Amino acid sequence: MTTRSNMLFVMTDQHRVDTLGCYGNPNGTSPHLDALAESGTQFDACYTPSAICTPARASLLTGVLPYRHQLLANYERNVGYAEELSDEFTPFSQRLRESGYNVGLEGKWHVGRQRGPGEFGFDGSHYPGWHNPIAHPEYRSWLAERGFPEPTITDEVRGTFPNGEPGNLLAGVLQQPPEATFEHFLTDRTIARLEEYARDHRRDGTPFYLATHFFGPHLPYLLPAEYLHRFDPGLVTLPASVAETFAGKPPVQQRYSEHWTHDTLSEDTRRWLVAAYWGYVALIDEQVGRLVDALHRLGLWESTAVAFTADHGEFTGAHRLHDKGPAMYEDIYRIPGLLRVPGTDGGRRSEAFTSLVDYTATILDLAGLEPDPEADGRSLVPIAAGNEPTDWRQDITAEFHGHHFPYPQRMLRTRRYKLVVNPESVNELYDLETDPDEMHNRYQDEDIAGVRTDLLHRLYEHLRESGDNFHHWMTSMYPVGGKSYDTSLSDFEGVQHQ
The missing domain is CATH 3.40.720.10 (Alkaline Phosphatase, subunit A)
Known part of the structure; x- marks a missing residue:
C-alpha cells in the first residue's frame, strides 16, 4: 500500500x-x-x-x-x-x-x-x-x-x-x-x-x-x-x-x-x-x-x-x-x-x-x-485485493502456556490434520476431514504413523526456525529428523581427543 x-x-x-x-x-x-x-x-x-x-x-x-x-x-x-x-x-x-x-x-x-x-x-x-x-x-x-x-x-x-x-x-x-x-x-x-x-x-x-x-x-x-x-x-x-x-x-x-x-x-x-x-x-x-x-x-x-x-x-x-x-x-x-x-x-x-x-x-x-x-x-x-502471495503459509502454529496453572502446549494445523504436543501428557492428532469435531485422538493410530511423523517434524522445524525453545523437548522425545545440534548446550559436546 x-x-x-x-x-x-x-x-x-x-x-x-x-x-x-x-x-x-x-x-x-x-x-x-x-x-x-x-x-x-x-x-x-x-x-x-x-x-x-x-x-x-x-x-x-x-x-x-x-x-x-x-x-x-x-x-x-x-x-x-x-x-x-x-x-x-x-x-x-x-x-x-x-x-x-x-x-x-x-x-x-x-x-x-x-x-x-x-x-x-x-x-x-x-x-x-x-x-x-x-x-x-x-x-x-x-x-x-x-x-x-x-x-x-x-x-x-x-x-x-x-x-x-x-x-x-x-x-x-x-x-x-x-x-x-x-x-x-x-x-x-x-x-x-x-x-x-x-x-x-x-x-x-x-x-x-x-x-x-x-x-x-x-x-x-x-x-x-x-x-x-x-x-x-x-x-x-x-x-x-x-x-x-x-x-x-x-x-x-x-x-x-x-x-x-x-x-x-x-x-x-x-x-x-x-x-x-x-x-x-x-x-x-x-x-x-x-x-x-x-x-x-x-x-x-x-x-x-x-x-x-x-x-x-x-x-x-x-x-x-x-x-x-x-x-x-x-x-x-x-x-x-x-x-x-x-x-x-x-x-x-x-x-x-x-x-x-x-x-x-x-x-x-x-x-x-x-x-x-x-x-x-x-x-x-x-x-x-485478490492477490494471495504464492508463498503464503501452508499451515499454522499456536501455543499455550497455562491458565490457573502452567500447562505448555504447541499446535500445528494443516488443511486436514491437527497435531497437539502435550509434554506432560498424551499428544493429540486429529483428522479434521473425517472427524471435524475432534472426538478421536489418532496419535497412537499406526495406520497414520507416517502422518504423525511428518507433522511432528514440521512442527519441530517451525519452532526451531522461529526460536521457540519448546523444540528442545521434541528433539529427544519424538522422531523429528535426527539430532543436528548440541542438545546438551555444552562446549564439551563433540570435542575430540587429540
Whole structure:
C-alpha cells in the first residue's frame, strides 16, 4: 500500500465463528457483521496465536508470537509469568502515532496489569480486567448523566463445583435497558472519538486508527432480558462433541470440564446458554452497525478500512467445556476474521491460514509503513485485493502456556490434520476431514504413523526456525529428523581427543 488509509478496528472477546451468519449461523445473529463481510474479505482459516486474552492481545499489539513477547497469561490467573509487556518490541500504535496518525482505542485492553493504552500511544481510557468494568467511574458518570440505572443481576445461572460449592457465574438477567449497557457505552465513546478524528481529517487530512474492543461475548452472559431470551433454545443444535468421553485424551480436559461444571447443568440449560450467547453476539452486532452508520454519516466510509476479529473463541459446551483452557480445539483457536479495504472488491472469501499477527502487519501496511522485519505476521491487504502471495503459509502454529496453572502446549494445523504436543501428557492428532469435531485422538493410530511423523517434524522445524525453545523437548522425545545440534548446550559436546 502507498496510501494512508483511515482504519476502524473492531475486536470482540471469546467469540465463536459459528455465531455469525457469514460463517454459517442461520438465525439472524449478526446482520451488520454479515454486511461487513459482504463488503470485504472473509478469512475462513483465521487463528489466534494463543487462546487466552492477554497473550493474544499482546501479539496483536506487537506483531510477534507469545513466546517472544513473553506476556503469557492473564494477570488475574497469573502462574508466575510476566504481568507487564516489555519494551523489546515496538507496538504498532507507536509507529502510527510517530507517522502522524490519530490513534485511539475504546474498550478492553488486558495487555498488562498497570500499563494502559495511553502508555502505548493510544487515546482512550484504561478499562482494566477481563470483563465489563462496570465500576469504572467514567461508565458510572455516563449512566448518571443519562438517568440510567446502575447494573444489577438477577436470575443467576451457575453449576456446581466438584467441591460442592456454587460454580462460576455463567449467565444472568442484567436489569438495565440496552441503551445503558457497557457495550452501548463503549460505542458512544467510540463515535465521539470518531467525530473528533473526522474533524481533524477534514481540517488537514490527518488519518486515524480507531479501535473498539468489546468485552463480550465472553461469559458470563449478563444481558437485558430481551437479548438473553432473544433466541429460542429450540433453535440450538448441540455439537457432536457434547458426547466427549475424554478417552485417550489429556486428563486435564476432564478436570476443566469439572471446573466449568458442565455435567451439573441440564441439557435444557446448556441449550439455553448457547442461545443466550447468540443474544450477546446480537447486542454487539447492533453496536457494530452504529459504528458503520457513523462512518457513513461522517463521510468516512470510502476512505476507511474496517476490520473485525476476536482474541480467541469459546467452548459453550463443546467437548463438555466452557470458557477456554488447555485444549487446543477449533472451538477456541479458530476466530472470525473480516477485512474491508477501500478500493477492493467485496464478497471475497479466503482459505489462507491467517493469524492475529497478520492484522498487525495489515494495519502498518494500510498506513503506508514498512512491516517490522522482526514481526511474525504478513499483511492481509494483498489477499483482500485478490492477490494471495504464492508463498503464503501452508499451515499454522499456536501455543499455550497455562491458565490457573502452567500447562505448555504447541499446535500445528494443516488443511486436514491437527497435531497437539502435550509434554506432560498424551499428544493429540486429529483428522479434521473425517472427524471435524475432534472426538478421536489418532496419535497412537499406526495406520497414520507416517502422518504423525511428518507433522511432528514440521512442527519441530517451525519452532526451531522461529526460536521457540519448546523444540528442545521434541528433539529427544519424538522422531523429528535426527539430532543436528548440541542438545546438551555444552562446549564439551563433540570435542575430540587429540
